């Protein structure tokens with residue numbers, strides 16, 4: 083290990099020479115990054131090997147987290163911190179006139195996720211390793227991550243994200259561990275003695291090749307594994323010369339279609355139904371993952387019946403739910419177990435977390451598609467469905483309607499959430515309110531039938547990335563005040579409450595915030611040539627663009643503020659910088675028009691000198707993990723303004739609070755728990771309650787048009803969308819206008835407007851009293867420890883997976 087900078091420097095120089103045959107002055111920054119990465123990787127390797135050895139020898143229970151997404155973010159800096167060598171390396175590089183942060187910038191963001199669900203998976207991996215828990219990730223190594231967003235003339239344009247261009251220093255290809263995944267074909271059944279044997283014929287064979295990425299824990303020796311699968315053709319070196327033209331064409335086509343499976347990540351687009359490639363990806367992940375889990379189990383243990391005591395498999399939403407029939411298939415067809423035994427093992431192994439209650443986001447697949455693509459898996463699902471419906475019939479004789487509603491297969495579709503509930507031993511929601519809504523509304527029939535399966539596990543975020551790494555100035559200030567114990571025990575942040583009113587601590591907190599605001603301002607200046615005032619309120623909404631998240635409410639308030647400033651240029655407000663960052667799914671028309679609206683309002687406001695720079699609107703392009711790390715530490719306000727009951731949890735809310743921003747939010751998702759922690763005085767809550775929203779949906783009674791008629795501010799804003807106020811863009815915003823007035827504003831933007839504008843006014847007034855503002859900010863940081871993913875993971879470890887820490891030494 084690099085205990086001093088001299089030993090690091092000589093190793094680094096030698097590595098540069100060996101890798102590139104150059105001495106340091108001739109190397110490029112990317113080469114320096116690669117050389118440093120490879121050195122760091124080597125350091126990690128020692129403990130990685132050790133960890134794997136100990137896990138193998140001890141034979142204790144392992145957790146596998148199956149997810150279609152892992153939104154990791156850059157790894158160099160985090161790995162250095164976890165190894166405890168960040169400062170040494172930084173100093174050593176400085177001697178060589180290299181900036182560590184420049185090297186960190188060279189690393190592409192592996193954008194292997196859409197948003198919250200993918201980032202949660204990455205936070206949970208970090209917490210498992212840091213808490214000495216034997217927990218591994220299992221996902222897909224997409225060749226292209228989520229698209230790169232460019233804004234051109236205010237519109238979103240999508241470019242491919244080829245993150246692997248320069249190679250990936252953190253991964254190891256493990257060809258020796260490749261497995262075969264089978265699609266299509268037909269099944270024939272043979273009776274051998276008393277047993278039915280299922281044969282799969284004429285299938286298309288795809289080779290799944292794993293790439294392993296080490297996940298080191300914080301300053302411990304645990305190094306867990308994230309295994310990402312890549313799809314390849316199963317053709318080995320063959321002689322292309324010998325092929326005639328038709329065979330050649332076929333092989334090219336086969337190669338193309340197999341490799342397509344891990345080609346790109348699907349954007350979160352619930353409306354884009356029935357994409358066969360997405361279903362292929364899901365089965366590919368699950369089949370490769372389970373084969374490898376079972377292989378490794380059999381190396382460690384004799385008896386397959388002990389499986390649930392040694393392995394826990396968690397599915398991140400329903401995307402990997404085919405793990406249930408796939409495990410059944412392996413246990414029956416390959417391990418020779420009977421149905422009942424296989425079912426008992428499966429339903430004691432698999433647990434599930436739900437991340438959405440939006441009807442359109444609950445996955446359903448057409449029967450025909452599934453039958454053709456996965457014939458054996460479909461047979462098993464049919465059998466699970468039949469047995470489940472029979473059970474229901476016994477409990478609810480004659481209640482056809484109810485049984486139809488709860489069936490796994492109905493109306494020509496396979497309902498993945500139903501399969502997940504029936505085939506797992508636990509169903510988790512991601513915040514208290516979300517779990518209640520699952521139990522009382524969305525999944526109420528299932529809750530009545532399996533009340534013991536439903537549990538809450540409020541989400542969390544890793545404070546190591548989101549505070550220690552993203553906000554080093556704040557982290558240092560905290561450690562100076564209360565020591566460094568909070569890093570291993572994040573609820574120790576509570577001790578900051580002793581300093582909430584301390585003027586000198588307040589002063590230092592406010593200096594750190596200002597410094598972070600200056601850094602962000604510099605970035606904005608450099609990238610967008612817009613000057614923003616670090617003394618203005620940085621009011622931030624960064625998250626995926628979705629109607630329910632209501633970026634529209636935010637823009638409408640900006641339009642109203644602008645209108646008021648035009649009427650009264652002397653309006654006394656604290657200057658504001660509104661910052662947006664959001665990607666819209668490429669086919670989500672309304673979302674893309676909202677992006678255009680934000681950008682149109684931005685250029686109007688930013689170029690109008692009559693409002694004296696009192697408001698600025700910035701839309702940052704290509705929002706992702708790295709930008710989040712820059713933006714969140716600079717925020718005064720984090721907007722979490724989804725329609726109450728719609729945001730399952732949110733995790734951005736936790737990142738903002740941990741960095742001392744105050745939340746402007748609805749009573750939704752984890753906002754409610756944040757409010758309960760910090761108290762009503764330290765958060766800005768507005769809008770309909772979840773119950774009010776649910777009641778409107780159930781009983782009706784909301785008329786958006788009435789608000790348009792009665793509230794002059796709203797009328798003005800809505801008219802401006804279509805009356806040429808935005809000049810040439812007049813056609814662009816008709817769609818938004820109609821979604822509100824014709825389609826009656828599904829997400830209650832108009833309904834919550836007055837209360838939102840009010841809350842914004844309170845923010846303006848409170849901000850003027852800096853002392854009390856900073857006190858609130860400190861209170862938020864002090865209460866953020868409970869939202870560390872360490873807490874979430876400890877709840878999963880004891881309440882779901884029943885795994886214990888294994889100390890590596």
Ligand code: 26Q
Nearest residue numbers: 198199348349350351437512729730731732733
């Ligand atoms: C589905 C079908 C086809 C293609 C893509 C998808 C798809 C992909 C991703 C559907 C949904 C997602 C992602 C959902 C998500 O990120 N949900 C968020 O999960 C967070 C972690 O629990 C919560 O905090 C957020 O509230 C929730 O929106």
